[in-house]
Amino acid sequence: MRSRAILLLLLLTGLVVAFAPLPAHISTPIDRSFRVEASQFAYQPGEINVNPGDKVTIELVSTDVVHGLYVDGYGVSVKADPGQTATLTFVADKSGSFRLRCNVTCGAMHPFMVGKLNVGANTWLYRSLALASLGIVSVFVLARTTKVE
Amino acid sequence: MKPSELLSRIIITVFSLGVVALPLTIWAQTPLIHAKIAESGGWSPDIIQAEVGQPLHLKFTSDDVMHGFAVGQMEMQPVDIEPGKVSETTLTFDKPGIYTFFCTRWCGLNHWRMRGTIEVTGSTTSLESATKPLYVTLGLNLDAPHNAPLVPTSPPSAVNGQELASTLSISQLTTPDYYRSHSPYQLFDDLRFTSLSTSQRWDVVSAIWQANSTPAGLAEGKQLYAQNCAACHGEFGGGNGVFADDLAATGAASMQTMNGDMAMSMQTPADFTNPQRMLGASPALLQGKILRGGMGTGMPMWGSIFTHEQIWNIVSYLYIFQFDYSNP
Amino acid sequence: MTKFELTRFPLIKNVLKNRYPQLVVFVLMLAGFLFAIVAGLVGTPVGSHNFSIVFVWIAWWAILILVAVPFFGRGWCGVCPIPVVGDWLQRGAVLEPAKKTPRWLNLRVPAKFRNMWTQNISFTLVALFSSVILTTPVVTSVVLAAMLFLAIGLSMVFERRAFCRYLCPVGGFIGLYAQTAPLELRVKNKNVCAQCVGKPCYNGSDLGSGCPWDVFPGGLTKNTYCGLCMECIRTCPHDNIALNLRPFSADLAKPSAKLDETFKAFIMLGAALVYAYVLMGSNGAVKLAAYSVFSPAWFGYAAGFLAVIFGLLPGLFWLSVKFGDIKKSPTGKQFATAATALIPLGLMFWVAFSLSFVLTNATYIFAAISDPLGLGWNLFGTAATAWQPMLSSLVTPAQTLVLIGGLAWSARTAQKSAPQAGISPAPVMVYCLLTTFVMLWLLL
Numbered sequence: 001m002r003s004r005a006i007l008l009l010l011l012l013t014g015l016v017v018a019f020a021p022l023p024a025h026i027s028t029p030i031d032r033s034f035r036v037e038a039s040q041f042a043y044q045p046g047e048i049n050v051n052p053g054d055k056v057t058i059e060l061v062s063t064d065v066v067h068g069l070y071v072d073g074y075g076v077s078v079k080a081d082p083g084q085t086a087t088l089t090f091v092a093d094k095s096g097s098f099r100l101r102c103n104v105t106c107g108a109m110h111p112f113m114v115g116k117l118n119v120g121a122n123t124w125l126y127r128s129l130a131l132a133s134l135g136i137v138s139v140f141v142l143a144r145t146t147k148v149e
Numbered sequence: 150m151k152p153s154e155l156l157s158r159i160i161i162t163v164f165s166l167g168v169v170a171l172p173l174t175i176w177a178q179t180p181l182i183h184a185k186i187a188e189s190g191g192w193s194p195d196i197i198q199a200e201v202g203q204p205l206h207l208k209f210t211s212d213d214v215m216h217g218f219a220v221g222q223m224e225m226q227p228v229d230i231e232p233g234k235v236s237e238t239t240l241t242f243d244k245p246g247i248y249t250f251f252c253t254r255w256c257g258l259n260h261w262r263m264r265g266t267i268e269v270t271g272s273t274t275s276l277e278s279a280t281k282p283l284y285v286t287l288g289l290n291l292d293a294p295h296n297a298p299l300v301p302t303s304p305p306s307a308v309n310g311q312e313l314a315s316t317l318s319i320s321q322l323t324t325p326d327y328y329r330s331h332s333p334y335q336l337f338d339d340l341r342f343t344s345l346s347t348s349q350r351w352d353v354v355s356a357i358w359q360a361n362s363t364p365a366g367l368a369e370g371k372q373l374y375a376q377n378c379a380a381c382h383g384e385f386g387g388g389n390g391v392f393a394d395d396l397a398a399t400g401a402a403s404m405q406t407m408n409g410d411m412a413m414s415m416q417t418p419a420d421f422t423n424p425q426r427m428l429g430a431s432p433a434l435l436q437g438k439i440l441r442g443g444m445g446t447g448m449p450m451w452g453s454i455f456t457h458e459q460i461w462n463i464v465s466y467l468y469i470f471q472f473d474y475s476n477p
Numbered sequence: 478m479t480k481f482e483l484t485r486f487p488l489i490k491n492v493l494k495n496r497y498p499q500l501v502v503f504v505l506m507l508a509g510f511l512f513a514i515v516a517g518l519v520g521t522p523v524g525s526h527n528f529s530i531v532f533v534w535i536a537w538w539a540i541l542i543l544v545a546v547p548f549f550g551r552g553w554c555g556v557c558p559i560p561v562v563g564d565w566l567q568r569g570a571v572l573e574p575a576k577k578t579p580r581w582l583n584l585r586v587p588a589k590f591r592n593m594w595t596q597n598i599s600f601t602l603v604a605l606f607s608s609v610i611l612t613t614p615v616v617t618s619v620v621l622a623a624m625l626f627l628a629i630g631l632s633m634v635f636e637r638r639a640f641c642r643y644l645c646p647v648g649g650f651i652g653l654y655a656q657t658a659p660l661e662l663r664v665k666n667k668n669v670c671a672q673c674v675g676k677p678c679y680n681g682s683d684l685g686s687g688c689p690w691d692v693f694p695g696g697l698t699k700n701t702y703c704g705l706c707m708e709c710i711r712t713c714p715h716d717n718i719a720l721n722l723r724p725f726s727a728d729l730a731k732p733s734a735k736l737d738e739t740f741k742a743f744i745m746l747g748a749a750l751v752y753a754y755v756l757m758g759s760n761g762a763v764k765l766a767a768y769s770v771f772s773p774a775w776f777g778y779a780a781g782f783l784a785v786i787f788g789l790l791p792g793l794f795w796l797s798v799k800f801g802d803i804k805k806s807p808t809g810k811q812f813a814t815a816a817t818a819l820i821p822l823g824l825m826f827w828v829a830f831s832l833s834f835v836l837t838n839a840t841y842i843f844a845a846i847s848d849p850l851g852l853g854w855n856l857f858g859t860a861a862t863a864w865q866p867m868l869s870s871l872v873t874p875a876q877t878l879v880l881i882g883g884l885a886w887s888a889r890t891a892q893k894s895a896p897q898a899g900i901s902p903a904p905v906m907v908y909c910l911l912t913t914f915v916m917l918w919l920l921l
Contacts, residue, residue, distance in 0.1 A: 042761020063391040065186075065256050066215035072837070072869050082255040082391045083380030096873075097921060101837070103864060105232035105523060106214050108612040109768050111838055112756045125921040128877040129914055135881050136910045139888040140903075150570075157572045161504055168508040169515050172850060176519050179852045210851060212522045233526025234860075235853030 521851025825883020
């Protein structure tokens with residue numbers, strides 16, 4: 001019975017860690033502009049950081065062949081030929097960490113051409129790290145309350 | 150052997166052979182033109198035969214990156230060639246001759262070298278002889294320096310110049326023939342008999358240059374520049390396009406293995422925002438450079454790709470990096 | 478809940494015993510395999526549009542790591558087409574059971590190769606060249622064809638399925654992770670085996686071949702080396718062999734304590750971490766290094782890879798084992814026993830990593846099935862399907878769930894295996910936690 005109560009407590013803690021809303025850093029949304037150079041097979045800069053609500057403009061400059069930039073999770077994209085900078089503008093209304101993926105086949109390693117967009121802090125990562133720690137703690141605690149054969 | 154065993158062996162053999170032979174047969178009967186970046190061999194095949202009046206049906210695929218197909222000096226929509234996919238087009242030729250086809254999507258430093266030919270035969274009309282380009286008639290040395298000794302301090306305004314020009318009697322200086330065969334500096338110099346100040350004279354030059362272009366022509370020039378020139382010369386003409394560094398590096402590397410004249414080795418692309426260089430260049434000179442190419446500098450030759458009209462439009466667009474054609 | 482025998486149902490038992498259904502599956506698989514080789518050799522060199530790359534490294538890999546291994550153990554081995562031609566040559570028949578006298582050399586694999594080390598090497602080799610293999614159709618075809626011809630060749634020299642048991646790069650980890658699966662093949666009553674004369678399950682009979690996997694079914698206690706080929710179910714004269722459902726990771730309760738399997742676990746764990754960093758990350762230089770094989774940069778990448786899987790991960794684990802019993806230095810047996818915890822951890826690392834690139838690229842499957850060679854066909858009307866990541870919003874939560882689940886699972890396993898190694902489980906659990914942290918950070 002005691003182990004059941006502890007299990008329930010651990011589960012509840014897990015749910016809180018996973019889903020409890022965090023105090024949001026209220027930052028005034030601003031306009032941010034980034035010049036991203038695309039080459040085989042990376043973006044430069046490889047990571048872009050913005051705050052939630054920012055209006056993000058990405059200027060895609062392809063430096064060798066035709067590349068694209070698809071924001072996985074937002075569903076917006078842009079393609080650029082070398083010599084013709086293309087612009088993508090969107091509002092970063094979803095928080096978290098998103099991958100930028102090339103959506104024009106640009107050579108052998110094209111499926112692995114990846115960048116990162118961070119909108120606010122990567123809270124899901126922190127929650128996951130906390131859940132992992134909680135998981136280990138749970139295993140410890142539950143083992144003490146139930147005999148391990 | 151049991152009948153079931155025999156039957157099984159037959160089925161296995163038929164299936165296995167079929168799954169290998171069927172795709173191979175279809176593959177062998179599908180003629181495709183493979184587009185690869187120039188460093189990997191370019192077009193394969195790169196020579197195509199055709200006949201006047203007979204529709205030529207072509208199928209393409211790209212083996213690496215995004216490419217495109219168009220035939221030089223021919224009115225057609227370029228065909229995009231996507232990696233791993235097949236695209237097609239049908240061409241019909243009115244006149245015999247050797248046509249150049251080329252890649253229309255930038256695919257690396259040597260994109261412009263991705264060219265092939267279509268040999269069109271079979272017509273009774275005699276072949277036209279080509280006309281000499283203007284720079285040949287004028288006897289211009291395309292590789293000699295052409296710096297203007299005097300340049301304006303700010304982009305000359307064509308609108309101001311238009312007003313000023315209307316007060317002058319300079320009809321012999323506004324003709325297309327004059328425009329094509331003289332550099333802006335030469336016109337500036339020819340205006341010294343007027344009572345205008347230096348900056349006013351430059352404004353008039355700007356106006357006359359604009360008068361020798363049309364909005365549609367400038368628009369085409371701008372588009373052709375963006376698609377074909379900006380990658381090396383820069384989106385804003387500064388000679389600092391995405392391939393500029395690679396060109397300079399290739400040139401420097403090649404000079405390490407041979408001692409020769411640096412002037413004709415691969416180098417940074419021309420800076421069209423440089424007034425000394427641009428204002429000392431006549432349209433005929435610029436047309437010549439575009440037609441003939443850079444003779445080893447990395448500047449492609451466009452003679453077989455663009456029509457004369459397209460090149461004049463590009464030339465008139467290039468001067469926009471020096472002149473201000475806008476309304477105040 | 479212990480075991481639930483599936484073969485108690487006559488329908489299931491008969492389908493498994495009957496050679497026809499299995500043969501049909503083999504023929505279809507072999508046809509697909511040969512087609513993949515042809516597609517890679519003559520089809521478009523663009524990997525994402527070639528049947529060989531898309532159906533081997535996206536479709537088949539997804540089914541293998543997300544479904545077959547976690548739920549069916551060595552289930553893929555049971556239907557894999559690579560050994561079947563060799564089997565047929567050995568038996569001299571495709572449908573009939575083997576003749577008693579062997580037709581080929583039928584040598585026994587030398588004792589020093591009868592372990593997982595050769596598979597560790599073959600997997601590591603594939604892993605070092607994986608950037609080229611996974612993206613270049615011709616190379617995939619050559620690898621597949623090489624595996625096929627090697628399997629056939631080895632079948633003509635050695636007895637049983639020598640390729641599968643000792644060389645197949647994929648077979649090593651399938652076997653290791655099969656221990657966690659809820660499916661098993663075991664004898665019903667060991668006493669029956671003890672009294673059985675001739676042991677036809679291992680030596681063969683008129684009804685079928687002796688175990689192609691060189692396993693004595695009567696002594697099977699773990700899934701690691703049973704390839705679910707069903708020969709023993711056909712040969713056993715006492716109907717003493719059963720296919721059972723059982724709880725997950727039942728085999729891990731009795732650690733095998735073998736060093737070759739332990740290093741397989743480190744290789745897989747390390748490979749998942751390295752791939753997550755190199756392939757899923759935004760570092761372009763290291764990606765190019767991984768791709769440009771035999772260049773100086775690639776040698777640096779290979780050295781780093783090898784250092785991680787053979788040095789860093791085992792070294793840190795050795796420290797964890799030591800901290801579990803400071804008084805003495807860990808023996809190889811303790812090390813290997815404690816490393817049992819890494820088996821579910823590695824499996825879940827691979828599931829999490831694979832979820833990402835499979836869901837991102839699954840739409841290529843629709844295009845490749847209609848135009849497998851990139852010749853402009855449209856067999857099923859889906860050739861023009863555009864690339865579009867699927868279920869993007871589900872990937873990160875799914876990866877978290879999988880990795881946390883794997884961590885809890887490995888922690889539970891550590892709690893059971895560490896005492897058997899005579900050490901405290903806590904440092905091993907910390908090791909699992911820290912590697913999970915790294916994987917979460919790399920993927921999320």
